Amino acid sequence: MSLADPILRLDSVSKSFGGVPAVSDVSFAVRPGEIVGFLGPNGAGKTTSLRMALGYVEPDRGQVRLFGGAPGEAAFGRVGFLPEERGLYKKQTAREAIAHMARLNGMKRRTAFETADDLLDRYGLGEAKRKKNKDMSKGMAQKVQLLSAIAHDPEFYVLDEPFSGLDPVNQQVLEAMVREIAARGRTILFSTHVMEHAERLCDRIILMARGEKVFDGSVQAALDHAPRRVIIASENAGLADVVAPFADTLERRDDGALDLLLAPGAQTPDLLERCVEAGVRLTRFEPIRASLHEAFVALVGEDVRADLEADAAADLQAETV
Amino acid sequence: MLSANARPGLPKFSRIWLIAMRDFIGYVKTWGFWLSFLFPVIGGIFGFMMQQSDFDLSPPRVETVIDQTGVHGRAILDFYAAEQAEDRAEAVKAMALSLPEAEREAFRERVDRNGPDAALAELQDRYPGTAGQIELPEPSLIFVDPPADSLPALMPWLEGERRVAVNGRDSRLNGVIVIRGTADAPEPQYWSRNFNNAPAERLVNRYFRDKAERRYLEAAGLSPEGFDAALDGRTRVDVFDPAVLSGGTEEDASAVSVLDRLPFFAGIGLSFFLLMTIFAGSFMLLTSMIEEKMNKLLEMMLASTRFSEIMLGKMLGAAMLTLASLAPYLILGLGALVGFLFLGTPEQVAAIREALPLSTILISLTFLLLGYVFYASILIALGALAQSMQDAQTLSLPIMLVMFMGLGVIMFGINAPDSPVIVFASIFPLTSPFAMMIRLASDPPVWQVALSIGLLAASVVGVMWVCARVFRFGVLSGSGVGAITGWFRRTVLRRAA
Numbered sequence: 108m109s110l111a112d113p114i115l116r117l118d119s120v121s122k123s124f125g126g127v128p129a130v131s132d133v134s135f136a137v138r139p140g141e142i143v144g145f146l147g148p149n150g151a152g153k154t155t156s157l158r159m160a161l162g163y164v165e166p167d168r169g170q171v172r173l174f175g176g177a178p179g180e181a182a183f184g185r186v187g188f189l190p191e192e193r194g195l196y197k198k199q200t201a202r203e204a205i206a207h208m209a210r211l212n213g214m215k216r217r218t219a220f221e222t223a224d225d226l227l228d229r230y231g232l233g234e235a236k237r238k239k240n241k242d243m244s245k246g247m248a249q250k251v252q253l254l255s256a257i258a259h260d261p262e263f264y265v266l267d268e269p270f271s272g273l274d275p276v277n278q279q280v281l282e283a284m285v286r287e288i289a290a291r292g293r294t295i296l297f298s299t300h301v302m303e304h305a306e307r308l309c310d311r312i313i314l315m316a317r318g319e320k321v322f323d324g325s326v327q328a329a330l331d332h333a334p335r336r337v338i339i340a341s342e343n344a345g346l347a348d349v350v351a352p353f354a355d356t357l358e359r360r361d362d363g364a365l366d367l368l369l370a371p372g373a374q375t376p377d378l379l380e381r382c383v384e385a386g387v388r389l390t391r392f393e394p395i396r397a398s399l400h401e402a403f404v405a406l407v408g409e410d411v412r413a414d415l416e417a418d419a420a421a422d423l424q425a426e427t428v
Numbered sequence: 429m430l431s432a433n434a435r436p437g438l439p440k441f442s443r444i445w446l447i448a449m450r451d452f453i454g455y456v457k458t459w460g461f462w463l464s465f466l467f468p469v470i471g472g473i474f475g476f477m478m479q480q481s482d483f484d485l486s487p488p489r490v491e492t493v494i495d496q497t498g499v500h501g502r503a504i505l506d507f508y509a510a511e512q513a514e515d516r517a518e519a520v521k522a523m524a525l526s527l528p529e530a531e532r533e534a535f536r537e538r539v540d541r542n543g544p545d546a547a548l549a550e551l552q553d554r555y556p557g558t559a560g561q562i563e564l565p566e567p568s569l570i571f572v573d574p575p576a577d578s579l580p581a582l583m584p585w586l587e588g589e590r591r592v593a594v595n596g597r598d599s600r601l602n603g604v605i606v607i608r609g610t611a612d613a614p615e616p617q618y619w620s621r622n623f624n625n626a627p628a629e630r631l632v633n634r635y636f637r638d639k640a641e642r643r644y645l646e647a648a649g650l651s652p653e654g655f656d657a658a659l660d661g662r663t664r665v666d667v668f669d670p671a672v673l674s675g676g677t678e679e680d681a682s683a684v685s686v687l688d689r690l691p692f693f694a695g696i697g698l699s700f701f702l703l704m705t706i707f708a709g710s711f712m713l714l715t716s717m718i719e720e721k722m723n724k725l726l727e728m729m730l731a732s733t734r735f736s737e738i739m740l741g742k743m744l745g746a747a748m749l750t751l752a753s754l755a756p757y758l759i760l761g762l763g764a765l766v767g768f769l770f771l772g773t774p775e776q777v778a779a780i781r782e783a784l785p786l787s788t789i790l791i792s793l794t795f796l797l798l799g800y801v802f803y804a805s806i807l808i809a810l811g812a813l814a815q816s817m818q819d820a821q822t823l824s825l826p827i828m829l830v831m832f833m834g835l836g837v838i839m840f841g842i843n844a845p846d847s848p849v850i851v852f853a854s855i856f857p858l859t860s861p862f863a864m865m866i867r868l869a870s871d872p873p874v875w876q877v878a879l880s881i882g883l884l885a886a887s888v889v890g891v892m893w894v895c896a897r898v899f900r901f902g903v904l905s906g907s908g909v910g911a912i913t914g915w916f917r918r919t920v921l922r923r924a925a
Contacts, residue, residue: 158904161730161731163727163730163904164904179734180440180734183731183732183733184732186731186732187731188727188728188730188731189728190724190727190728192724192727193724193725193727193728194722194723194724194725195723195725196450196454196719196723196725197719197723198454198457199454207446207450208728208729208732210446211443211446211447211729211732211733212732213732252728255728256728256731259732265731
């Protein structure tokens with residue numbers, strides 16, 4: 108396998124459970140050194156795709172290649188997987204938990220324990236080395252779980268919803284860990300339904316909805332699909348008439364400014380130039396940066412947006428609890 | 429040809445071992461394990477303390493006799509004393525087996541001639557080690573003079589309101605033998621609050637049976653002593669087994685001995701061992717699987733471990749734990765066997781070697797292994813489907829019922845090892861591990877052993893295949909029995925779930 112060859116390739120894979128399609132005709136590839144975000148609401152088929160990628164589940168149709176071969180034993184020790192649902196043996200200590208997983212991945216006993224101690228020290232859990240997992244806080248336990256998945260320093264990291272259940276502080280810590288792993292040239296594929304994480308971390312994103320891939324490309328390319336908005340205000344009357352040809356929709360805000368959704372093909376510099384030409388004295392001209400969330404909604408359509416909003420509400424509730 | 433998504437290759441033992449050790453150590457760290465492990469030691473200490481404190485679990489019962497015939501009361505006590513003396517003599521005679529063969533018969537004769545006490549003194553002189561091993565039977569009854577001379581007057585003692593003095597200690601009067609009537613027409617009664625187990629009642633029955641026997645013989649002009657001598661000199665049946673190893677031929681009438689029955693006892697022992705292993709291991713396998721499901725670690729492990737390795741690791745861990753729990757008993761058993769091999773008489777050593785040939789040991793171990801894997805696979809699959817301990821208990825109930833069937837087979841096999849039921853049970857895969865180990869002692873036909881192993885091995889492969897899929901489904905879906913019933917409705921009954 109050459110450096111340019113993808114670490115993971117899914118070719119037209121489909122999978123149904125009990126006659127209900129979970130993944131339909133999905134293809135994508137992950138190349139060495141990439142950080143790829145695997146995005147979509149709950150039930151979009153992310154976890155099933157990842158399980159097929161690792162060989163846990165056989166696809167009904169299509170083919171999966173991991174490190175150029177069938178997923179399975181040949182990839183053992185080269186992949187670090189953090190599943191969405193995760194836990195620890197309650198009676199093990201943090202170092203035992205990390206060393207156990209490292210040894211399953213082929214590390215020698217002594218090296219595994221040394222690595223466990225080193226990782227725990229490096230990520231601020233040095234005092235918890237000999238603490239039993241049942242006595243740890245949720246945040247500490249999740250960090251130990253991640254360290255268990257990565258202790259053997261794999262080439263390819265598959266992280267399924269790594270940020271779920273973490274408080275904002277620990278989410279930042281985890282983001283730093285992901286960046287540190289990426290800085291070492293490792294390849295990362297992580298799934299999430301929180302777009303902001305992907306926006307901050309990923310080179311490339313794959314958007315999934317209802318079992319199908321709806322987008323595969325760079326973050327910027329995805330943002331290009333998002334609706335572009337400009338907040339614009341003027342001391343002069345007739346602003347609305349001047350900007351109307353550039354607008355798809357135009358709404359007046361409470362503060363008197365106009366919220367303008369740019370029409371397809373309309374460009375922000377052209378809008379500004381038209382205002383200057385018309386002699387409009389602008390008091391506010393603020394292009395709004397599109398979010399990945401908006402891009403996703405634009406890509407998947409209104410019906411999926413309801414699912415996303417439900418997820419967001421559930422997340423908010425979970426964080427409040 | 430393997431598909432591109434197939435996982436070729438055999439399970440790797442290093443990963444199986446790691447999983448087994450994690451499970452094993454996890455359980456070894458619990459109090460429950462150490463209580464099981466140290467049970468023989470705790471039991472031994474308890475027994476030693478009981479012995480040292482002279483605490484008798486079954487103390488002799490204090491009885492009395494009210495005799496209105498003037499004959500039978502005294503005679504019953506003499507009859508009991510004679511029985512006691514005979515029991516003591518038999519116990520001392522039994523020690524002849526520990527003496528050199530040339531001395532045995534002479535020693536038995538000296539016990540008859542000089543009495544057990546003189547023979548015991550002689551034994552203590554010449555073989556103090558052997559004499560120290562004798563446990564003379566203790567009397568189960570102690571007779572005291574009646575504290576009152578009528579039954580109504582004795583009631584406070586029988587009700588436990590008043591006590592009698594026996595060897596300087598206050599004791600409860602357990603019962604009274606009342607003999608009314610005359611010497612020729614006695615009317616014996618036994619009065620006691622404790623009549624479920626009444627050795628005094630049995631003594632009286634034996635006494636009157638003996639009286640009737642003597643009266644009958646004397647009426648016919650025969651002496652009871654002559655009758656006893658005739659009984660002692662009766663012809664006895666010798667038991668032979670054509671397959672027996674230490675037994676003799678028709679000419680050399682060395683019959684089937686206890687040693688010849690050794691393979692049979694070994695089969696029963698191994699059968700019970702398998703049953704205990706599965707019983708003890710089943711709980712661990714079920715709880716371990718539920719723990720795994722709750723911990724949600726399996727999915728992470730699967731990135732570096734195969735399903736089959738996890739299953740085999742869990743089976744091995746449970747087997748190791750069971751072996752560790754039973755280690756004290758195994759060590760004692762093996763120690764006794766090795767002790768016999770090194771310290772036993774040449775005949776004993778030869779008999780043990782011949783009774784347990786390598787082929788029998790290997791076949792027994794094969795059944796033990798296949799039987800364990802068969803049941804352990806089912807229990808792991810059930811554990812993977814369970815979502816709580818209640819689920820696990822409900823799911824494992826049918827398996828436990830099958831296990832009780834195995835226990836029934838063992839019990840039945842002890843009495844009738846070659847009955848058609850046991851022959852069938854020794855071939856039917858659910859019961860064959862238990863039944864065939866018992867049958868091996870009686871040299872069953874080779875084709876039956878081969879068929880039994882073949883069917884069991886095929887069943888193990890089939891059960892492991894199905895259970896591996898159930899395990900995979902249970903682990904990945906996180907769902908329980910409802911998913912199986914849903915699949916059954918959809919696939920078998922063709923209804924919408």
